[in-house]
Amino acid sequence: MATAIKSVTIPDFYIPTEVYLKQDVVSELGGIIGGIGSRALIITTPRDLQKFSDALDRVAHSLHGSDIAFIVYDDLVDIPNTEYVDSATYFAKKSHCDVIVGFGGIESINVAKAVSILSSNYLFCDDLFENPQVNQPLPLVTIPTHPIFGFEILPQLFINEIKHQFKQVYAHRYLYPRATVIDPAFATVIDDESTAYGSISALSLATESVISKTNNQMVNTYALKAIDLTFKFLPLAYREPGNITARAHLAMASVMSGIAFTVCNLSVSMAIALALSSRTGVSVPQSMSLLLPHVMEYNLTSSPGKYVQMSKVMDEDVRDITVIEAAIKAVEGVRKLEIDSDIPQRLSSFEIPKTEFSRIAEIALNYPFLENAPRPLSRDEIETILIAAY
Numbered sequence: 001m002a003t004a005i006k007s008v009t010i011p012d013f014y015i016p017t018e019v020y021l022k023q024d025v026v027s028e029l030g031g032i033i034g035g036i037g038s039r040a041l042i043i044t045t046p047r048d049l050q051k052f053s054d055a056l057d058r059v060a061h062s063l064h065g066s067d068i069a070f071i072v073y074d075d076l077v078d079i080p081n082t083e084y085v086d087s088a089t090y091f092a093k094k095s096h097c098d099v100i101v102g103f104g105g106i107e108s109i110n111v112a113k114a115v116s117i118l119s120s121n122y123l124f125c126d127d128l129f130e131n132p133q134v135n136q137p138l139p140l141v142t143i144p145t146h147p148i149f150g151f152e153i154l155p156q157l158f159i160n161e162i163k164h165q166f167k168q169v170y171a172h173r174y175l176y177p178r179a180t181v182i183d184p185a186f187a188t189v190i191d192d193e194s195t196a197y198g199s200i201s202a203l204s205l206a207t208e209s210v211i212s213k214t215n216n217q218m219v220n221t222y223a224l225k226a227i228d229l230t231f232k233f234l235p236l237a238y239r240e241p242g243n244i245t246a247r248a249h250l251a252m253a254s255v256m257s258g259i260a261f262t263v264c265n266l267s268v269s270m271a272i273a274l275a276l277s278s279r280t281g282v283s284v285p286q287s288m289s290l291l292l293p294h295v296m297e298y299n300l301t302s303s304p305g306k307y308v309q310m311s312k313v314m315d316e317d318v319r320d321i322t323v324i325e326a327a328i329k330a331v332e333g334v335r336k337l338e339i340d341s342d343i344p345q346r347l348s349s350f351e352i353p354k355t356e357f358s359r360i361a362e363i364a365l366n367y368p369f370l371e372n373a374p375r376p377l378s379r380d381e382i383e384t385i386l387i388a389a390y
Contacts, residue, residue: 013218015259017153018179021251023244026058026183029143030066036139036178037099040070041092043112047078048104052145055186056103059143071095080111081160082125082168089118089125092138099139099178106148106284113157113175116140126163128170139178146187146194147250149201149285150258152180158274158284166278166363180255184247195237196341197285199250203230203334204269204292205257210310211303212264213372220309223260228313229253231337238341266372269295272382275363282350289343294389296331298381300324302374307331347390357386 020032033040040063042056049056049072056072063070073091076084092100092115100119102112114125117137128134144152151157155175161168187195206226209215215223229249237246261267272295273287300307307327311318314333318326338345361382364370370377 010214010263012216013263015153015176015262017177019153019182019255020179021182021184021248021255023185023248024183025181026055026143026186027062029059029062029181030064030068032179032181033063033068033099033101033141034066036141037097038068039095039097040068040099040101040141041095041097041115042070042072042101042103043076043088043115044072044074044103044108045076045078045080045105045111046074048108048145049074051189052104052186054189055145055183059103070101071097076107076111079107079160081162083162085111085114085118085125085159088115092119097138099141101141101143102177103143104145106151109142109144109148109151110157110159112142113140113177114159114170117172117174125159126161129161129168134172134174137174140175142177142180144180144182144251144254146190147198147202147254149198149288150205150254150261152182153177153255153258154262160278167274167284169274169367171368182251182255184244184251187247187251188242188244192238192241192342194285195241195250196234196338196343197283197289199230199234199237199253200289200292200338200341200343201285202250202254202257203227203337204288204295205261205267206230206253207292207296207310207330207334208266208268208299209257209260209264211299211306211374212266213374214266215264215306219260219263222256223264224309224313226253226256226260227310229256231314231333234337235340264372265369267369268298268373268377268385271364271367271369272360272385274367275360276352278363279356279360280350280352282352286350289338290345290347291385291389293331293335293338293345294385296334297388298385299373299375300327300331347386352390354387354390357383360386
């Protein structure tokens with residue numbers, strides 16, 4: 001009797017998520033969620049609840065108008081760990097909700113993703129990282145209040161795990177949101193620093209997607225367009241915080257970076273950033289932004305032609321120069337954009353002791369974002385990147 005063979009082939013392109021991105025789309029939220037469920041649990045951190053209270057009021061108004069019952073769950077801390085996820089999951093099961101909504105920044109969205117899958121399984125959050133067989137999750141809707149470098153759409157999450165004391169990553173196709181709803185007006189209340197770090201982190205995913213060994217023409221188009229949008233509109237959003245057009249384009253760049261990353265699955269900068277954030281007080285977006293030029297320099301000679309593609313969408317003049325010179329312009333372009341956005345260029349700015357580098361490199365090697373790198377990475381090489389960034 002023949003046995004069916006389960007395919008492990010990664011599709012060249014796949015995105016099951018409905019994307020709603022336009023000004024005042026929140027007014028249509030009731031109809032969007034109403035097509036998914038009737039009892040929503042909105043998960044947000046206290047910091048996001050305070051900062052985006054007006055936006056959450058608009059969310060509530062839209063849900064009320066569509067007769068959708070909802071509860072706002074904010075019994076978290078600003079950087080939750082797996083125990084807080086388990087508490088939120090317990091509450092979700094008791095509330096008998098049929099849709100999970102993540103509202104806010106990266107921490108809120110990550111918790112919502114975890115709760116959506118744990119609510120339909122008899123597991124604790126720590127168990128997820130052992131990659132058990134899991135049941136279909138509760139439907140998930142993400143409402144990012146500002147660009148969160150692709151995680152609004154990515155089928156992945158990271159959470160502080162209390163057992164081993166570092167950020168753990170869980171990836172599963174079940175984590176694709178049913179929908180992501182993005183109103184660019186929400187982001188007009190965030191500070192310049194958050195604008196810069198969020199957008200440069202998305203740029204990090206996009207640039208590394210271009211050089212990934214699993215890159216293909218379709219996702220390459222998304223990655224290059226994300227780079228183009230970031231270079232065109234980050235300076236404008238930085239100068240004019242209330243510019244909705246610039247905010248919308250940066251939100252689109254974040255989504256496109258996430259789409260590219262789902263296939264390319266390469267981010268040396270994210271792997272090191274997660275490890276760095278686990279051992280220090282530096283956030284993941286801060287770390288990714290600071291590390292990006294140094295990671296680009298490390299990989300430059302392995303993919304110079306792809307770096308030339310990036311130089312061109314950055315509007316760098318690459319005529320009458322060698323391929324390597326043109327590739328270097330991509331790194332220089334990123335560094336200039338960061339300097340113009342007041343992003344620190346050195347780890348020493350955060351007073352991180354060099355004695356941590358060995359442990360940071362060891363942790364970074366555990367993350368699944370290094371396999372598709374054009375140059376293999378060892379612990380020593382990651383330490384070399386950290387030293388260069390110091």
